[in-house]
Amino acid sequence: MQKQHYCDLELIGQGSFGSVFKAINVETSKPVALKVVDLDATTDQVESLTREINFLIGLNSPFITRYYESFLDGTRLWISMEYCDGGSCTELLKTVGKFPEQVIAEILKHILEALVYLHGQGKMHRDIKAANILTTQDGGVKLADFGVSGQLQNFYDKNDDFVGTPFWMAPEVVKQTGYNAKADIWSLGITAFELAHGEPPYSGIHPMKVLLLIPKHAPPSLDRSSFSPAFCDFVDLCLRKNPQERPTAMKLLEHKFIKKYSSKDTLKIIIQTYSKWKSTDQASDYASPYNGSDIFKNSATVNNVVWDFGTVSR
Numbered sequence: 001m002q003k004q005h006y007c008d009l010e011l012i013g014q015g016s017f018g019s020v021f022k023a024i025n026v027e028t029s030k031p032v033a034l035k036v037v038d039l040d041a042t043t044d045q046v047e048s049l050t051r052e053i054n055f056l057i058g059l060n061s062p063f064i065t066r067y068y069e070s071f072l073d074g075t076r077l078w079i080s081m082e083y084c085d086g087g088s089c090t091e092l093l094k095t096v097g098k099f100p101e102q103v104i105a106e107i108l109k110h111i112l113e114a115l116v117y118l119h120g121q122g123k124m125h126r127d128i129k130a131a132n133i134l135t136t137q138d139g140g141v142k143l144a145d146f147g148v149s150g151q152l153q154n155f156y157d158k159n160d161d162f163v164g165t166p167f168w169m170a171p172e173v174v175k176q177t178g179y180n181a182k183a184d185i186w187s188l189g190i191t192a193f194e195l196a197h198g199e200p201p202y203s204g205i206h207p208m209k210v211l212l213l214i215p216k217h218a219p220p221s222l223d224r225s226s227f228s229p230a231f232c233d234f235v236d237l238c239l240r241k242n243p244q245e246r247p248t249a250m251k252l253l254e255h256k257f258i259k260k261y262s263s264k265d266t267l268k269i270i271i272q273t274y275s276k277w278k279s280t281d282q283a284s285d286y287a288s289p290y291n292g293s294d295i296f297k298n299s300a301t302v303n304n305v306v307w308d309f310g311t312v313s314r
């Protein structure tokens with residue numbers, strides 16, 4: 001296909017490789033996300049991108065954003081992907097501040113399903129964080145952005161490349177002593193912390209310094225007086241410093257926090273309220289879509305989760 005097969009392009013974001021547009025596939029009339037990358041970039045970037053595309057080919061899971069096709073137009077590479085219309089978890093967090101536990105459990109359940117699929121194929125993601133978790137209006141949650149993903153060579157392979165985002169990186173990734181799929185489990189634990197607090201641990205500290213702190217310090221943990229024992233236990237298990245002590249994604253799917261706490265309905269309400277807010281002029285103001293709203297009055301939050309609808313950092 002060519003770019004003429006897509007119309008109504010609308011810029012939705014800018015990543016390190018290029019821009020992302022929402023567009024309509026003329027043949028199917030269905031929306032897609034188009035990543036447009038200028039290949040006048042460095043060889044490194046092109047290689048990294050080719051790796052992303054090759055990796056996406058053949059992936060087929062409802063918990064992972066689908067890749068459709070790619071084509072060249074002059075120096076530009078166009079990549080067509082499944083459009084996720086609910087926003088990323090980072091975008092949702094910007095408005096809601098932090099998520100209640102049952103929403104976190106719902107999000108993690110889907111990401112664990114994605115990881116069971118990926119790890120089962122000997123692949124890992126390597127950059128799990130709220131920004132790479134996309135949602136859909138019907139409450140779907142999908143793992144996205146495989147820009148730094150790669151094949152798992154073997155169980156204790158020594159990887160040469162240094163990938164991921166400092167705050168979410170496992171100690172063994174920082175130390176470059178070789179890592180495997182358990183590094184994704186660490187990043188999932190940090191993401192769980194991020195979803196509960198609005199930001200990952202050490203977020204006020206310079207990323208280079210964080211690289212020193214992660215292997216040196218005890219793993220981050222949730223405050224037991226603010227979160228349920230099940231949630232605290234889930235995060236502790238993900239954040240074991242020894243990767244061998246971290247459970248697999250399959251095992252974590254069976255964890256009490258995931259089995260008992262998840263709620264699709266509450267997540268759906270957040271996504272839909274965010275979308276409604278975004279489509280109005282209020283989106284440019286310093287108002288949260290939740291200000292003055294009582295939509296959660298009847299929604300049972302788990303234990304003492306504190307809601308903060310006050311400030312929006314936009």
Ligand SMILES: Nc1ncnc2c1ncn2[C@@H]1O[C@H](COP(=O)(O)OP(=O)(O)OP(=O)(O)O)[C@@H](O)[C@H]1O
Nearest residue numbers: 012013014015016017020033081082083084088145
């Ligand atoms: N399939 C998609 N559906 C809907 N929105 C998407 C999709 N893919 C990306 N986006 C949005 O487009 C924006 C840019 O995404 P992109 O993946 O290019 O970069 P990023 O993840 O923000 O940054 P980086 O590439 O540096 O990690 C983000 O806001 C993201 O939520």
